[in-house]
Amino acid sequence: xxxxxxxxxxxxxxxxxxxxxxxxxxxxxxxxxxxxxxxxxxxxxxxxxxxxxxxxxxxxxxxxxxxxxxxxxxxxxxxxxxxxxxxxxxxxxxxxxxxxxxxxxxxxxxxxxxxxxxxxxxxxxxxxxxxxxxxxxxxxxxxxxxxxxxxxxxxxxxxxxxxxxxxxxxxxxxxxxxxxxxxxxxxxxxxxxxxxxxxxxxxxxxxxxxxxxxxxxxxxxxxxxxxxxxxxxxxxxxxxxxxxxxxxxxxxxxxxxxxxxxxxxxxxxxxxxxxxxxxxxxxxxxxxxxxxxxxxxxxxxxxxxxxxxxxxxxxxxxxxxxxxxxxxxxxxxxxxxxxxxxxxxxxxxxxxxxxxxxxxxxxxxxxxxxxxxxxxxxxxxxxxxxxxxxxxxxxxxxxxxxxxxxxxxxxxxxxxxxxxxxxxxxxxxxxxxxxxxxxxxxxxxxxxxxxxxxxxxxxxxxxxxxxxxxxxxxxxxxxxxxxxxxxxxxxxxxxxxxxxxxxxxxxxxxxxxxxxxxxxxxxxxxxxxxxxxxxxxxxxxxxxxxxxxxxxxxxxxxxxxxxxxxxxxxxxxxxxxxxxxxxxxxxxxxxxxxxxxxxxxxxxxxxxxxxxxxxxxxxxxxxxxxxx
Numbered sequence: 116x117x118x119x120x121x122x123x124x125x126x127x128x129x130x131x132x133x134x135x136x137x138x139x140x141x142x143x144x145x146x147x148x149x150x151x152x153x154x155x156x157x158x159x160x161x162x163x164x165x166x167x168x169x170x171x172x173x174x175x176x177x178x179x180x181x182x183x184x185x186x187x188x189x190x191x192x193x194x195x196x197x198x199x200x201x202x203x204x205x206x207x208x209x210x211x212x213x214x215x216x217x218x219x220x221x222x223x224x225x226x227x228x229x230x231x232x233x234x235x236x237x238x239x240x241x242x243x244x245x246x247x248x249x250x251x252x253x254x255x256x257x258x259x260x261x262x263x264x265x266x267x268x269x270x271x272x273x274x275x276x277x278x279x280x281x282x283x284x285x286x287x288x289x290x291x292x293x294x295x296x297x298x299x300x301x302x303x304x305x306x307x308x309x310x311x312x313x314x315x316x317x318x319x320x321x322x323x324x325x326x327x328x329x330x331x332x333x334x335x336x337x338x339x340x341x342x343x344x345x346x347x348x349x350x351x352x353x354x355x356x357x358x359x360x361x362x363x364x365x366x367x368x369x370x371x372x373x374x375x376x377x378x379x380x381x382x383x384x385x386x387x388x389x390x391x392x393x394x395x396x397x398x399x400x401x402x403x404x405x406x407x408x409x410x411x412x413x414x415x416x417x418x419x420x421x422x423x424x425x426x427x428x429x430x431x432x433x434x435x436x437x438x439x440x441x442x443x444x445x446x447x448x449x450x451x452x453x454x455x456x457x458x459x460x461x462x463x464x465x466x467x468x469x470x471x472x473x474x475x476x477x478x479x480x481x482x483x484x485x486x487x488x489x490x491x492x493x494x495x496x497x498x499x500x501x502x503x504x505x506x507x508x509x510x511x512x513x514x515x516x517x518x519x520x521x522x523x524x525x526x527x528x529x530x531x532x533x534x535x536x537x538x539x540x541x542x543x544x545x546x547x548x549x550x551x552x553x554x555x556x557x558x559x560x561x562x563x564x565x566x567x568x569x570x571x572x573x574x575x576x577x578x579x580x581x582x583x584x585x586x587x588x589x590x591x592x593x594x595x596x597x598x599x600x601x602x603x604x605x606x607x608x609x610x611x612x613x614x615x616x617x618x619x620x621x622x623x624x625x626x627x628x629x630x631x632x633x634x635x636x637x638x639x640x641x642x643x644x645x646x647x648x649x650x651x652x653x654x655x656x657x658x659x660x661x662x663x664x665x666x667x668x669x670x671x672x673x674x675x676x677x678x679x680x681x682x683x684x685x686x687x688x689x690x691x692x693x694x695x696x697x698x699x700x701x702x703x704x705x706x707x708x709x710x711x712x713x714x715x716x717x718x719x720x721x722x723x724x725x726x727x728x729x730x731x732x733x734x735x736x737x738x739x740x741x742x743x
Contacts, residue, residue, distance in 0.1 A: 120191035125176035190314030217464030297411035329444035330382030371413030382442035494527035505558030511549035540601035579666035582620030676726035703739030
């Protein structure tokens, strides 16, 4: 399926031509019919002589409605530039031609309309003038077809020319990417609810699909699909599609929103653009100028931050970061147009090379070099640059960086892996999961070095601790839980780090007390062995360093049952065994019985039994304990 669009000056017969070709009046608004002038986008469809179905978008030609024209022309595959034979090229003809050129629309025909009101000699002069005007544009050399929508003259020639044009126009239908539908109309149909229309690009949609509408992030479901007024279960890219959306209202949506699958698009207020200023632009573009951005069906006011120059002269190009006043949902590779807001005029356009850049400082060579790579680099270059920040990235997000399709992204990844430039974490041979963590070799080594430095400092400060708590190290490295787990697993497998259930340490770290600390430990443990059932309590531990006490507990030399009470491990084990054996009788065990049978005091007996309660070995019932 292809989408044709009209373009041209006001009153040059675009809508009349569409009606003559399709039998459908694209002027749907009452005001349009009253004023006999197209104000907003119109839509129609037809079947060509060769059997091919084609959608048509009719755009307004008046300069006051150029914004509406821009909302429709971004989704077309080929264009019919309509020029009235009695008037020839007019101001909006020129501006529309500029827009087509900026959007890279190089498949099209020139339709000379209203030939029934001019003579053959005048028609020849107009044709020659049009050829001259098209030189240097994206439609240079386009066939020129004279027609009269009123008499029907030339219409069959035009249909055959459209068929021939589409034979050489790339189709979108074979694409297997993720779908995008820039919304150009929002309305309600009784009994159905919210309906949006647009040109489906990049990938297919089907009834029942879960979708996300950006930039608002609204979730919905495709309740119904129509193409050319006919219900269908599935729509391929390249079709004009009407979507019946569940769970959203018309006041939540607007022209410029984009329907896609969840997680595919993220709104942005910064875009990096290779911008070309029109040769007849009225003056240069200066740093921080206010302009309007048009991309897809969206419009957003923005400031132009010039990154490599003080100004861009008419006919010149430059790197620009557009800083938007409201978010849009776009991808790298999308073409855009910029206009002066006052007086309203198209001045240039270009290609988005980064849809989610950081805020750049001007005149930075490394920034310009990175943008050049994005603009012209190979898929491997793009993937390498995406990983250049040294941070871990999820494959699902990384694969779409630079507008790469899945096949190109996987080929680029294979190239980088073969050169040992990238790691997949975990690399367990089970395939490349969407949530797999990817990191450059350099980034992995840098993060590993930061982890080692943090652990070395921790071991110096706390030499008796087994290691740093996992969460503490994760926060120092500023990683997500998944990224951290994947990184640590790879580092442990490479024997660069050692990990326990709750801690991370350097492999060579063995907590051990010094000479003075060893003497303090010996004295304390001797006191515990002298009175195993009534051992020294917290008040009797003296000035024992809390770190030293933690080491005794971590290494199993003492077992802590409460903040005030510890036992030797062999004593602790004996008490546990006695309680478990005692409870096999089925009779409840009281605190007093336990205290008297083991020959201790209430303080120790109570602390030990409450500890067993916490471990779910015993359960308190009244003043006694039973087996859990």
